[in-house]
Amino acid sequence: MVTVGLVVELEAKADKSEQLAAFLTSALPLAQAEPATIAWFAMRTSPTTFWIVDAFPTAAGRQAHLDGPIAAALMASADELLASPPRLLTADVLASKLPG
Known part of the structure; x- marks a missing residue:
């Protein structure tokens, strides 16, 4: 069951949009490794x-994600790739439909 989430808006520099797309695609295995x-x-x-939308069972799980390798790598590349700082919104999940 998920109870909390994140919605992150990312605005790429015009000449860096494909690099940001590649970065996000390459982050999938890191997200898959986060229990x-x-x-x-x-x-x-x-x-x-671009947007990152994710969901977690607890606020501690969300914080672990924020402290994890995807956020660290994104912030390390932010000045190069992003036109503005990421807009990070925390959310409470009101309803969800997940497989299985």
Whole structure:
């Protein structure tokens, strides 16, 4: 069961959008290795606007993700790839549908 989530908006520099897309694609194995990350999505809604949406069973699981390797790698590359700082929104999950 998931109770909390994150919604992160990422705005890429115009000439770095494909690099940000590649970074997000390459982060999937890291998300899969996190036991408390129940759902993780990297999405694109425009040529330069990206989103990470993920869900966790507890606030501690969410914090473990925020303290983990994906966030660290993103912040290490933020100045190079992003037009503005990531917009991070914490969320309470009101309802969900997950496989299985």
